[in-house]
Amino acid sequence: MLREIQQVLRFVQLLGKRRQQSGLNVKGGLLVLVWTETGPSVQSLNCAVAAAGPWCIGINMKALQPDLKECMFPCACPCLPPDPEELCAFTDLYGSLRLLLTFQMKDASPEWCARIETFLHTYSLANAKIKIHFKFKFSQQTFQRDFSVKIKNKAGGNQRPPECVKKGCWCQGGHPVLGDRLPLSIPPAAMDQGLFGELSIQAVTLLSPCVLQYPNLPTQLTHIQVLVYGPSNVPVTGPSTFFQNLPAHLDCQEVGLHGLHCSSFKDLVHSGGTVYTVEQENCEDPEQESSPAPIRQSLLLYIFLQHSDPFTYQLSDMMATEVLIERHLEDILNNNKQAVTKAVQTELKNTLKAQNQRKKNQQKMRSAAEVILGSSLSIVSSSSNMDFRNACLHSMKMSDTYDLSASLRESLRRVTSWKFTPKNICYSAQVEEYPESDEPTRTEI
Numbered sequence: 001m002l003r004e005i006q007q008v009l010r011f012v013q014l015l016g017k018r019r020q021q022s023g024l025n026v027k028g029g030l031l032v033l034v035w036t037e038t039g040p041s042v043q044s045l046n047c048a049v050a051a052a053g054p055w056c057i058g059i060n061m062k063a064l065q066p067d068l069k070e071c072m073f074p075c076a077c078p079c080l081p082p083d084p085e086e087l088c089a090f091t092d093l094y095g096s097l098r099l100l101l102t103f104q105m106k107d108a109s110p111e112w113c114a115r116i117e118t119f120l121h122t123y124s125l126a127n128a129k130i131k132i133h134f135k136f137k138f139s140q141q142t143f144q145r146d147f148s149v150k151i152k153n154k155a156g157g158n159q160r161p162p163e164c165v166k167k168g169c170w171c172q173g174g175h176p177v178l179g180d181r182l183p184l185s186i187p188p189a190a191m192d193q194g195l196f197g198e199l200s201i202q203a204v205t206l207l208s209p210c211v212l213q214y215p216n217l218p219t220q221l222t223h224i225q226v227l228v229y230g231p232s233n234v235p236v237t238g239p240s241t242f243f244q245n246l247p248a249h250l251d252c253q254e255v256g257l258h259g260l261h262c263s264s265f266k267d268l269v270h271s272g273g274t275v276y277t278v279e280q281e282n283c284e285d286p287e288q289e290s291s292p293a294p295i296r297q298s299l300l301l302y303i304f305l306q307h308s309d310p311f312t313y314q315l316s317d318m319m320a321t322e323v324l325i326e327r328h329l330e331d332i333l334n335n336n337k338q339a340v341t342k343a344v345q346t347e348l349k350n351t352l353k354a355q356n357q358r359k360k361n362q363q364k365m366r367s368a369a370e371v372i373l374g375s376s377l378s379i380v381s382s383s384s385n386m387d388f389r390n391a392c393l394h395s396m397k398m399s400d401t402y403d404l405s406a407s408l409r410e411s412l413r414r415v416t417s418w419k420f421t422p423k424n425i426c427y428s429a430q431v432e433e434y435p436e437s438d439e440p441t442r443t444e445i
Contacts, residue, residue, distance in 0.1 A: 013232040028053020029094035035137040052094035079104035122272040171210035171426035179203035190328035197309025218294035227273040243274040256356040
């Protein structure tokens with residue numbers, strides 16, 4: 001099922017790239033409907049993929065070549081079109097349909113809902129101009145979710161601030177870091193299958209949530225997620241053994257991490273790509289343990305595959321080439337293992353460099369705060385002037401110097417931690433009172 005949806009998206013994306021090169025609008029909507037159909041002996045799963053809007057203008061479904069349909073749906077059967085009411089609601093938003101493809105699979109299972117949802121979510125992260133509508137009907141149950149994001153001049157999303165942020169300014173987006181392009185050599189086995197031309201990868205990293213405007217807030221990197229996209233900007237499906245084994249070949253100390261552990265395959269199904277859990281440092285400083293919980297951050301590492309071949313210009317050939325790239329991706333990565341590992345190491349190091357410096361500055365600030373606190377308490381406790389000591393305790397509403405120490409420590413921590421420093425690169429919004437929501441945090445480019 002994912003393969004067929006993936007092929008449809010490749011088809012539209014490759015046409016969209018031609019439009020983008022011509023300077024035409026590539027915005028629009030995508031509708032993915034999945035529903036079950038119970039037969040006499042087997043339950044089938046039907047799928048309809050519809051597209052509308054400027055991003056797919058120029059698609060002539062009547063002229064769609066039979067070999068291209070065979071390329072997209074090699075193992076699928078035709079099925080009846082979906083409910084017209086579902087299509088009408090979609091066309092009311094985006095105009096007349098430019099594309100409608102339907103197919104049927106025999107392996108109906110409710111697990112497909114989570115897999116398709118994860119795939120579409122991953123696709124939306126790198127294709128924010130396309131608004132995606134997903135609806136899954138299995139037996140008597142219906143699941144529906146939309147993927148969309150407002151396009152700003154900076155990477156943005158419907159990012160919720162941490163729970164500790166009740167009001168004030170908070171950056172609503174992230175700041176992508178573009179890495180260097182890395183040329184890849186094509187292994188002989190892939191060339192024997194017809195894969196030629198120039199192949200490379202482009203890495204982009206995104207650390208979220210953004211805390212640049214609060215330099216003294218403690219942070220904690222908890223996860224790193226690697227997402228791989230083909231030349232058409234469509235996610236590569238399936239787990240990657242290369243990236244699952246990558247932590248063993250990374251120098252975590254150079255990056256500024258204590259260690260990385262790859263998540264289980266079950267976790268990968270619901271998260272997309274490859275997810276690493278960051279090993280946390282054991283805190284032995286009692287003062288640091290008493291400080292507020294750090295802001296949890298995650299790092300997205302986008303790997304964009306890029307391919308060019310002057311002899312591949314037919315749409316069917318371009319789609320076949322992308323299938324070849326995905327099929328031989330593990331061989332390609334292993335054939336360039338040293339270069340890819342070094343590139344990932346460099347991207348992580350560059351992205352986390354400011355973060356590691358931030359921690360060093362915070363450590364200096366904590367040391368300075370202890371000196372300030374100790375000096376202040378020493379002045380009060382060692383003073384022989386009872387009126388002065390009582391005035392200090394009264395102004396802080398404390399009964400003795402022990403309570404005064406705790407109160408001063410908390411006041412100093414609150415003042416320094418929430419120091420606000422405006423940043424021009426941040427897309428700030430005033431946070432007054434954030435509503436409760438079950439919607440998971442998303443960050444898009």
